[in-house]
Amino acid sequence: MNDFQPQIVAFCCSNCASxxxxxxxxxxxxxxxxxxxxxxPCTGRIEVLHLLKPFENGADGVYVxxxxxxxxxxxxxxxxxxxxVAHVKAILEALEIEPDRISLFNLSxxxxxxxxxxxxxxxxxxxxxxxxxxxx
Amino acid sequence: MIVAEAKPVKEIxxxxxxxxxxxxxxxxxxxxxxxVGGAKEAAxxxxxxxxxxxxxxxxxxVGEHTLERQCDPEYVxxxxxxxxxxxxxxxxxxxVGPQFLSERYxxxxxxxxxxxxxxxxxxxxxxxxxxxxxxxxxxVHFFGGLCPVARCSKSLFNGPCGGSDSGKCExxxxxxxxxxxxxxxxxAEGRLQELVEFRPPKxxxxxxxxxxxxxxxxxxxx
Numbered sequence: 499m500n501d502f503q504p505q506i507v508a509f510c511c512s513n514c515a516s517x518x519x520x521x522x523x524x525x526x527x528x529x530x531x532x533x534x535x536x537x538x539p540c541t542g543r544i545e546v547l548h549l550l551k552p553f554e555n556g557a558d559g560v561y562v563x564x565x566x567x568x569x570x571x572x573x574x575x576x577x578x579x580x581x582x583v584a585h586v587k588a589i590l591e592a593l594e595i596e597p598d599r600i601s602l603f604n605l606s607x608x609x610x611x612x613x614x615x616x617x618x619x620x621x622x623x624x625x626x627x628x629x630x631x632x633x634x
Numbered sequence: 635m636i637v638a639e640a641k642p643v644k645e646i647x648x649x650x651x652x653x654x655x656x657x658x659x660x661x662x663x664x665x666x667x668x669x670v671g672g673a674k675e676a677a678x679x680x681x682x683x684x685x686x687x688x689x690x691x692x693x694x695x696v697g698e699h700t701l702e703r704q705c706d707p708e709y710v711x712x713x714x715x716x717x718x719x720x721x722x723x724x725x726x727x728x729x730v731g732p733q734f735l736s737e738r739y740x741x742x743x744x745x746x747x748x749x750x751x752x753x754x755x756x757x758x759x760x761x762x763x764x765x766x767x768x769x770x771x772x773x774v775h776f777f778g779g780l781c782p783v784a785r786c787s788k789s790l791f792n793g794p795c796g797g798s799d800s801g802k803c804e805x806x807x808x809x810x811x812x813x814x815x816x817x818x819x820x821x822a823e824g825r826l827q828e829l830v831e832f833r834p835p836k837x838x839x840x841x842x843x844x845x846x847x848x849x850x851x852x853x854x855x856x
Contacts, residue, residue: 547678547681550681551681554681554685592643593647593689595685595689632685
């Protein structure tokens with residue numbers, strides 16, 4: 499039995515991921531307590547620094563939940579976010595921290611189930627990886 | 635602008651591994667425009683170093699500050715009180731920045747956080763290309779506004795070499811043959827004849843060949 503509850507920061511697009519969250523709520527599906535949501539107007543606004551700060555402050559993992567590649571209403575928000583997540587993965591690798599501690603998930607407004615699933619997926623993945631080596 | 639790119643994180647970590655208090659200094663000039671050394675990038679590097687420090691047991695203090703420019707002494711002076719509180723400084727300006735900081739604060743270790751690449755411009759978002767070699771005697775007006783010094787792999791002045799193939803340079807299919815472009819542009823402008831006009835050889839003593847350069851403008855000197 500693993501008692502470790504990873505602290506996760508999730509940046510969620512206010513269009514698709516938050517709509518998916520509402521559907522999940524309607525389905526009485528809840529997120530695990532260890533996932534802290536930060537709602538953003540578009541995942542394209544998330545900078546590398548935004549993704550690094552949770553790690554600096556002791557988060558075990560970070561993920562971005564945004565649109566499908568072809569359905570961002572700002573056209574390229576999710577593809578920009580994907581490049582920034584990849585950049586942060588490279589930084590983590592250089593610091594010898596597991597790059598899997600950060601991920602990007604493509605959702606759509608209708609995917610209430612999936613919104614909750616990714617939170618559990620990240621939680622499970624981080625339980626396997628263990629606590630962050632960054633001690634605050 | 636002067637175009638630079640960030641040094642690998644591991645290289646920077648190796649540079650400052652013996653220092654507990656590190657100050658990252660950005661520059662709001664060229665390196666800010668090419669997204670490598672401005673306030674945002676200073677914050678990213680500082681955060682990265684803090685993560686590394688905390689991972690390795692803590693005790694590392696990382697500060698960040700961005701100067702208006704690092705190539706003017708009055709701005710470099712601005713951080714004198716701040717620099718005193720740190721063991722080492724990382725400048726993420728072009729190569730001028732760490733030198734001006736080293737000269738102003740000779741008792742501090744100053745490290746370069748970026749590799750300075752060339753003088754150029756953004757040809758699309760996130761892509762920069764060299765346009766000027768700083769030869770000290772601009773000749774672009776003779777060549778349809780295109781510079782053979784910076785943009786020809788051999789800096790040829792009198793036409794393409796045998797390595798020009800279908801408008802590309804032999805060094806890479808990604809590099810345009812500037813002489814192909816010059817000739818086409820001059821043809822389109824009806825000025826091809828100008829290319830065969832005699833011009834004396836270029837004086838290269840104004841370029842790097844003449845050694846380190848200095849410019850004095852008496853009307854500005856106090």
